[in-house]
Amino acid sequence: MTLAPFVILLVAAIVGYVINVQSAQALRSGGAKLHSLSSFHGLHSFLLVIVPVLTIVLLWIALRGAVIDGLMMASLPEGVLEGLGAGEIQLIGSEIRSIAGGRVFGTPEDWKLEAADRLLAYQAASRWLLVVVVVVLSAALVYFARSTVAAEFRARQRVEYITSGLMIFCATVAIFTTVGIVAALTYETWKFFQMVPVTEFLFGTSWEPQIPIREDQIAAEGAFGAVPVFLGTIVIASVALLVAVPVGLLTAIYLNEFAPRAVRKSVKPVLEILAGVPTVVYGFFAILTVAPALRAWGASLGLDVASNTALAAGGVMGIMLIPFISSFADDALSAVPRSLRDGALALGATRGEMMLNVLFPAAIPGIVGGVLLAVSRAIGETMIVVMAAGLIARMTINPLDSVTAVTVQIVTLLIGDTAFDSPKTLAAFALGMMLFLATLAINVVALRIVRKYREIYD
Amino acid sequence: MTDLTTDNAGPGPRNLTTEAVKNSLGRRNRKQLYLQGLGIAAITFALTMLFILIWSLVSTGHHAFTQTHVTLDVYVDPEEISEENLPRGGFSEVLLASMAQQFPDIDVSDRAEARKLSSILSDGAQFQLRDRVVSDPSLIGQTVSLTVPLSDPYDQLNKNLVRRDTPENRRRVDDAAIARFDQLADRGMISTPLNFTLLTAADSRFPELAGLRGALVGSFWALLTCFLISFPLGIGAAVYLEEFAPKSRVSDFIEININNLAAVPSVVFGLLALAVFIGWFGMPRSAPFVGGLTLALMTMPTIIIATRAALKAVPPSIREAALGVGASKHQVVFQHVLPLAMPGILTGTIIGLAQALGETAPLLLIGMNAFITSAPSGPFDSATALPTQIFIWADSPERGFVSRTSAAILVLLGFLIFMNAIAIFLRSKFERKW
Structure with missing residues (x-):
């Protein structure tokens, strides 16, 4: 039934295509000189039918849930929703929906059963109405498209006009996505800052969002101070970079200058595997192998290593970032003009000196750009820290300790939570906003550095 | 020197x-x-x-690729199971009775002892017996030979994952349990066949019954949605930007936008999906369709970048030749350039989809980490995906889930290797050097 409108639409569009092609060919065999090829007349009909009707069908499907729910809630007998909070009303709505879906728990009141029946009736009506709308509109558009077929009709131009429009729409989806991200984050963050002051969030040093707070205590001191969370992210990202930057750079230097061709050709793709492994796998690797190993190593040195130490999460993240940094540094080193390399060697520098004193400094801007992109990856990385880092926010920079991170808090605050009006949920969006702004700033700077540097040598 | x-x-x-x-x-x-x-x-x-x-x-x-089974002779007692009451009946009692036959020295009337005995078998054993009897009611009153999975602790014991030399109070099976298991093993009743449950069953609280079917189907729907949305949108956007867009502020802005989107953390896309798709549009939670939609937004920049590179690689002579024989700009692009760029575009798309397959964080935020014991029947049903299933199992306390998590990861990596192999094959087979 959900597929029916799409099938009808597709059939109608194909029928329109065939009709138009045939009538255009009939015109041609009647001796007329057509402006456009007959297939363009067909395509014109096809696009004319499919674009508007598909838009309507998709909008209908996207919005019908909300509209039907609204109608159903509005049809409830007067008085039953009086004095209830938004959360309770939501709960009643989902109870009625689950009754309509055939999952009845306990004995619901009669008005709920009636509402569920009405809901089912609305849904059936919406389905039929959609089919009727699709049939009528498609038929009308096929008829209209047929009426345009004429010798002098510029079907090709019309088709190209429509496809250009479609392509521009595709290109703007990227903008819509960005706008959507910014709008969603801004709106929810703004709601959050209505409940918790901005200064509290940015400078508070106590983060305890999981503790249930009464309505009048929401802005209680310190409950939503995000500083320890930011600090945790910084600690983990630093550990990751301490692993990834030296290893990545040394790898790039060796592969770029010293490695035999065969080694370079075989090592590079193998290293790329590290970048292709999903992060959830790294997370499991951290808790399965790395964290226990670090704990055992710490115990043998007499150190107290927490079971979800920042070292494990950060170290594994660093491994993930190695190929990222090494390929960036490799590209940057390769982009340095050959003349600099040859000049240094001609002056009698060893290849090592040439690399360290000439090539590497010349490639620094590109390398910095790559490292900055790695930083933005490290602070935005989610699954490794969700699985391997801690949940409790502590004001510590000791990497042996368990620390939490921004992304960990976002995920744990939002898992299994639907209410959009509690500060706990909204706090996740505020953290997401911070994350988005930080990564955006780093990315913009990094991309600018990389681009500028490319221009210098190109 | x-x-x-x-x-x-x-x-x-x-x-x-x-x-x-x-x-x-x-x-x-x-x-x-x-x-x-x-x-x-x-x-x-x-x-x-x-x-x-x-x-x-x-x-x-x-x-996790094998599972310990025990083969039992079960007398389907008509007193416990009658044809009228099917599919209800005392299947666990029947199983317990046949276990008691193996261990005559255990007093089954003592409930604690009985529980110990029935805990050897997996919880799913009674359902296996039930399904068999329901499909063939004539079995009632007869003795059937039944091969059922053992419960997780005994499975671990059989695979030597429980070290017998650790002190009794520090392992999950006590000495009596080990003795019982060894008795069964000595009688040749224990077998360790391939664990098809891992691929054919959906999720379960019990490791020996848990499988990836729900996750695989969920990932399939999510990836299909992702492909159907991101592929046309990505190609459309790339063709426009590469071939048609005038050099203007707007197209520059779009380009910067796409580059930045490619670097936005995935968890932010999850927040977008949660607030906009679920919060504002009222789409269902945990649905692979919403997951696919989110992944599509993330995959689109990858496809756009790959498509533009592929379009750039088509030599200008092709365009000029087509223009020369009177094709319009659109005809040149859609009938000549785009088909020639297709292998490159497909390669980039497959790589983008492989990334999407492994993406976890946004799916967690839209609730695709729910505990669901049946495979979804469509893209709007609640489901998990392969990476979120790995996350759920990694969080489960039962020992048996450790090996199953690794096995699930190996399955996921297998799919990724397969997709990348296709991409490499496409590239080497169809890539043309002009």
């Missing part, structure tokens, strides 16, 4: 320079050797880590 300096050795300041160079050369060469050594050490480190990663997954995961 050394030859050069000795040839030129002579009196005067030149000699001093060569001497200084000669003296320092050893040190300088050593420095270079250090640099090379560090480079090799770095590569070795990275490769070792990769090896440890794979080895630890394989060494824990391979256990």
Whole structure:
């Protein structure tokens, strides 16, 4: 039934295509000189039918849930929703929906059963109405498209006009996505800052969002101070970079200058595997192998290593970032003009000196750009820290300790939570906003550095 | 270089320079050797880590590809199970009775003892028996030979994952349980066949019954949605930007936008999906369709970038030839350039989809980590995906889930390797050098 409108639409569009092609060919065999090829007349009909009707069908499907729910809630007998909070009303709505879906728990009141029946009736009506709308509109558009077929009709131009429009729409989806991200984050963050002051969030040093707070205590001191969370992210990202930057750079230097061709050709793709492994796998690797190993190593040195130490999460993240940094540094080193390399060697520098004193400094801007992109990856990385880092926010920079991170808090605050009006949920969006702004700033700077540097040598 | 300096050795300041160079050369060469050594050490480190990663997954995961079963003769007692009451009936009692036959010294009327005995079998054993009797009610009153999975602790014991020499209070099966298991093993009733449950069953609280079917189907719907949305949108956007867009502020802005989107953390896309798709549009939670929609937004920049590179690689002579014989700009692009760029576009798309398949964080935020014991029947049903299933199992406390998590990861990596292999194949088979 959900597929029916799409099938009808597709059939109608194909029928329109065939009709138009045939009538255009009939015109041609009647001796007329057509402006456009007959297939363009067909395509014109096809696009004319499919674009508007598909838009309507998709909008209908996207919005019908909300509209039907609204109608159903509005049809409830007067008085039953009086004095209830938004959360309770939501709960009643989902109870009625689950009754309509055939999952009845306990004995619901009669008005709920009636509402569920009405809901089912609305849904059936919406389905039929959609089919009727699709049939009528498609038929009308096929008829209209047929009426345009004429010798002098510029079907090709019309088709190209429509496809250009479609392509521009595709290109703007990227903008819509960005706008959507910014709008969603801004709106929810703004709601959050209505409940918790901005200064509290940015400078508070106590983060305890999981503790249930009464309505009048929401802005209680310190409950939503995000500083320890930011600090945790910084600690983990630093550990990751301490692993990834030296290893990545040394790898790039060796592969770029010293490695035999065969080694370079075989090592590079193998290293790329590290970048292709999903992060959830790294997370499991951290808790399965790395964290226990670090704990055992710490115990043998007499150190107290927490079971979800920042070292494990950060170290594994660093491994993930190695190929990222090494390929960036490799590209940057390769982009340095050959003349600099040859000049240094001609002056009698060893290849090592040439690399360290000439090539590497010349490639620094590109390398910095790559490292900055790695930083933005490290602070935005989610699954490794969700699985391997801690949940409790502590004001510590000791990497042996368990620390939490921004992304960990976002995920744990939002898992299994639907209410959009509690500060706990909204706090996740505020953290997401911070994350988005930080990564955006780093990315913009990094991309600018990389681009500028490319221009210098190109 | 050394030859050069000795040839030129002579009196005067030149000699001093060569001497200084000669003296320092050893040190300088050593420095270079250090640099090379560090480079090799770095590569070795990275490769070792990769090896440890794979080895630890394989060494824990391979256990989950087999499952310990026990073959029992079960008398389907008509007093417990009658044809009228099917599918209800005392299936667990029947199983317990047949277990009691194996251990005559255990008093089944004592409930604690009975529980110990029935805990040897998996919780799913009674359902297996039920399904068999329901499909063939004539079995009632007869003795059937039934091969059912053992419960997780005994499975671990059979796979030697429980060390028998650890003190009794520190392992999950006590000595009596080990004795019972050994008794069964001695009678040749224990077998360890391939664990097809891992692929054919949906999620379960019990490791021995848990499988990836729900996750695989969920991932399939999510990826299909992702492909159907991101592929046309991505190609449309790329073709427009590469072939038609005038060099203007707007197209520059779009380009910067796409580059930035490619670097936005995935969890932010999850927040977008949660707030907009679920919060504002009221789409269902945990649905693969919403997951696919989110993944599509993330995959689109990858596809756009790959498509633009592929379009750029088509030589201008093709365009000029087509224009020369009277094709319009649109005809040139859609009938000549785009088909020639298709292999490159498909390669990029497959790589983008492989990334999407492994993406976890946004799916967690839209609730695709729910505990669902049946495979979804469509893209709007609640479901998990392969990576979120891995996350759920990694969080489960039961020991048996450790090996199953590794096994699930191996399945996921298998799919990724397969997709990348297709991409490499496409590239090598169809890539043309002009």
